[in-house]
Amino acid sequence: MSASRHTVSYTVLNRHEALHYPPEFEVHATPEELEAFAATGYLIRERLFQGEALTRLQDALDRLEAAEWDRHRRNPPKDRSWGIILRHLMDKDPVFLELLKFPPVLSVCRAMMGPLLRLRGLSARISFPGAERQETNWHQHMRVISNPLPPWFSQPHCIDALIYLDDLDDDTGPIGIVPGSHAWLDRHPDHQVFASIEGEQVIRVPAGSTVMVHGNLWHRGMPTLGKKRRMLILSYTPTWLRKSPHGGSPPPDGLTQQVLEDCDEETKELLGIGGYS
Ligand SMILES: O=C(O)CCC(=O)C(=O)O
Ligand SMILES: [Fe+2]
Numbered sequence: 001m002s003a004s005r006h007t008v009s010y011t012v013l014n015r016h017e018a019l020h021y022p023p024e025f026e027v028h029a030t031p032e033e034l035e036a037f038a039a040t041g042y043l044i045r046e047r048l049f050q051g052e053a054l055t056r057l058q059d060a061l062d063r064l065e066a067a068e069w070d071r072h073r074r075n076p077p078k079d080r081s082w083g084i085i086l087r088h089l090m091d092k093d094p095v096f097l098e099l100l101k102f103p104p105v106l107s108v109c110r111a112m113m114g115p116l117l118r119l120r121g122l123s124a125r126i127s128f129p130g131a132e133r134q135e136t137n138w139h140q141h142m143r144v145i146s147n148p149l150p151p152w153f154s155q156p157h158c159i160d161a162l163i164y165l166d167d168l169d170d171d172t173g174p175i176g177i178v179p180g181s182h183a184w185l186d187r188h189p190d191h192q193v194f195a196s197i198e199g200e201q202v203i204r205v206p207a208g209s210t211v212m213v214h215g216n217l218w219h220r221g222m223p224t225l226g227k228k229r230r231m232l233i234l235s236y237t238p239t240w241l242r243k244s245p246h247g248g249s250p251p252p253d254g255l256t257q258q259v260l261e262d263c264d265e266e267t268k269e270l271l272g273i274g275g276y277s
Pocket of ligand 1: 125136162174175219220221222231233
């Protein structure tokens with residue numbers, strides 16, 4: 001599937017060194033789609049990964065699941081969990097590293113948040129059917145909003161590309177979102193709520209589809225009841241936000257460290273070096 005495209009060009013005012021991104025780039029979306037994304041907080045790309053591109057991601061995640069299984073399931077919870085969450089994926093398999101500059105996601109992130117972006121993280125959530133109910137409560141990702149809002153509060157923006165490696169249906173568990181909720185800066189989802197809430201929209205998409213969401217969109221992963229469900233979360237923020245605090249430190253000899261030893265400036269910026277003043 002190829003989305004209609006248009007061109008965007010940015011300069012950054014009063015910045016004298018060379019820019020580390022193409023000043024003019026093709027956005028994999030129409031202006032109308034971006035406008036709708038800004039208003040609703042989500043953008044669906046059906047079958048963004050197909051054929052071998054999808055199989056490669058599925059196989060890489062299966063390898064990682066096997067390698068880390070014991071670590072994550074040594075003391076399994078009895079009744080309910082999110083399933084397993086694997087972190088720092090770009091440090092662990094070159095297949096995942098290929099997603100760092102994936103234009104259908106990165107170009108949309110740059111069009112929405114500006115040219116100076118960094119990776120917040122690439123992680124995976126895998127959930128299984130069984131006696132232990134695996135689903136997520138309602139939540140949002142950027143939990144740093146002050147109440148009341150100070151006049152010069154910096155609202156954190158983040159885009160999470162939720163990449164579904166299996167069909168998202170009632171067997172695997174759809175995703176529930178509340179359109180527009182990313183703009184609510186005066187409230188948050190009640191803790192440990194798993195049931196439907198007012199305004200929920202339930203999304204079911206085929207394997208390989210990606211649902212891009214603003215990091216503060218209220219959402220929940222509905223229960224995995226019949227079939228294993230694999231998903232990736234590819235996240236970007238402006239360069240001046242910090243990387244994901246979850247999952248501890250990356251592996252010391254990880255792939256991104258090796259890449260940083262010899263890479264272009266854009267890659268450095270995306271991996272968190274520089275891009276602010
Ligand atoms: O599995 C999903 O569809 C969403 C998962 C999620 O919200 C998360 O891991 O933060
Ligand atoms: Fe989430």
